[in-house]
Amino acid sequence: MKPFAYERAADASGALALVAGAPAARFLAGGTNLVDLMKLEVETPELLVDIGDLGHDAIEPASDGGLRIGAGVSNSDLAADRTVRERYPVLAQALLAGASGQLRNLATVGGNLLQRTRCAYFQDVSKPCNKRRPGSGCPAREGDHRNLAVLGHSEACVATHPSDLAVAMAALGALVHVAGPAGERTVPMPGLHRLPADEPQRDTVLEPGELIVAVELPPLAFAARSSYRKVRDRASYAFAVVSVAVAVDLDGDTVRECRIAFGGLAHAPWRAERAEEALRGAPATEESFRAAADAELAAAEPLRDNAFKVPLASNVLVRTLAELCAA
Numbered sequence: 001m002k003p004f005a006y007e008r009a010a011d012a013s014g015a016l017a018l019v020a021g022a023p024a025a026r027f028l029a030g031g032t033n034l035v036d037l038m039k040l041e042v043e044t045p046e047l048l049v050d051i052g053d054l055g056h057d058a059i060e061p062a063s064d065g066g067l068r069i070g071a072g073v074s075n076s077d078l079a080a081d082r083t084v085r086e087r088y089p090v091l092a093q094a095l096l097a098g099a100s101g102q103l104r105n106l107a108t109v110g111g112n113l114l115q116r117t118r119c120a121y122f123q124d125v126s127k128p129c130n131k132r133r134p135g136s137g138c139p140a141r142e143g144d145h146r147n148l149a150v151l152g153h154s155e156a157c158v159a160t161h162p163s164d165l166a167v168a169m170a171a172l173g174a175l176v177h178v179a180g181p182a183g184e185r186t187v188p189m190p191g192l193h194r195l196p197a198d199e200p201q202r203d204t205v206l207e208p209g210e211l212i213v214a215v216e217l218p219p220l221a222f223a224a225r226s227s228y229r230k231v232r233d234r235a236s237y238a239f240a241v242v243s244v245a246v247a248v249d250l251d252g253d254t255v256r257e258c259r260i261a262f263g264g265l266a267h268a269p270w271r272a273e274r275a276e277e278a279l280r281g282a283p284a285t286e287e288s289f290r291a292a293a294d295a296e297l298a299a300a301e302p303l304r305d306n307a308f309k310v311p312l313a314s315n316v317l318v319r320t321l322a323e324l325c326a327a
């Protein structure tokens with residue numbers, strides 16, 4: 001690991017001041033991703049600004065009836081929160097499907113959203129990688145890409161985003177509150193994470209030095225009927241091959257409204273707007289669910305070794321909708 005300086009910020013403005021004008025500075029939250037990447041020398045910050053004391057650790061009602069979650073809330077505390085479990089079960093389930101108990105105790109909301117891809121070439125500094133070193137190439141395209149993207153990828157990068165939490169938040173339409181050198185702003189989800197296009201080095205729309213302070217969930221009443229399903233190569237401690245976050249509102253046997261997002265398919269959590277559109281007003285039958293999955297996945301462009309993800313994603317969506325609608 002390369003040597004680095006360490007500072008502990010007392011509040012958000014102090015944290016912003018410490019990273020201002022220091023391009024090689026990084027915020028340190030739980031450190032469960034950043035420190036691993038530093039050990040691999042994928043990340044080589046000159047300064048770490050510890051944001052563990054900022055007090056962004058509350059889960060509280062928002063003024064519109066939604067829920068405001070501090071960026072420093074641990075993944076364990078968020079998954080255990082009674083309001084989250086009752087009103088947004090998809091979020092609690094997504095969190096509990098990720099990492100391990102010990103990691104979830106340290107990992108924070110902000111850090112989880114901003115964790116980096118698990119593409120093997122990105123993590124190996126002896127290999128080229130456009131995301132780590134722009135212009136060096138993308139060996140995954142012709143190499144090992146079994147677990148990489150089938151939607152929204154580019155010539156430059158075919159990586160997937162690894163966060164389960166982000167998929168649930170994209171389905172729920174969360175708002176990410178950010179503070180930075182230019183003031184405060186709100187970034188909607190989906191919309192925080194980017195598709196790679198020709199700048200795969202940029203995972204998100206955040207500017208250097210911007211700090212996530214909180215995430216707000218809308219007061220989506222039908223989110224109480226929601227769930228997260230994750231397919232992975234082993235039963236725990238593994239990232240999604242394919243996952244889906246679904247919330248559904250029924251009017252008798254008809255789908256009145258729904259929210260769907262996929263994980264494991266793209267460089268960003270993939271909000272399935274075509275599937276949602278196909279389902280609105282449709283009978284809650286397996287035939288409709290399959291047609292909705294087909295409408296979304298028609299845009300898939302699988303690589304040599306990951307075409308299996310397309311029928312897998314379709315089956316995962318159909319099964320999750322069938323279970324939710326029967327509940």
Ligand SMILES: Cc1cc2nc3c(=O)[nH]c(=O)nc-3n(C[C@H](O)[C@H](O)[C@H](O)COP(=O)(O)OP(=O)(O)OC[C@H]3O[C@@H](n4cnc5c(N)ncnc54)[C@H](O)[C@@H]3O)c2cc1C
Binds near residue numbers: 032097165210211
């Ligand atoms: C073995 C293993 C298995 C895992 N499995 C899963 C899994 O199945 N699903 C899953 O979703 N995750 C999984 N993870 C990833 C884990 O969830 C993340 O490492 C964790 O959520 C990152 O949070 P953190 O607080 O530790 O972030 P850090 O490592 O501290 O930070 C990550 C990045 O976010 C930036 N950052 C942190 N907070 C802020 C903020 N508030 N504002 C701006 N920038 C910020 C940091 O500068 C850094 O670039 C796994 C990790 C490991 C090691």
Ligand code: SF4
Binds near residue numbers: 157
């Ligand atoms: S897929 Fe993206 S992260 Fe992986 S090697 Fe290619 S450029 Fe790098």
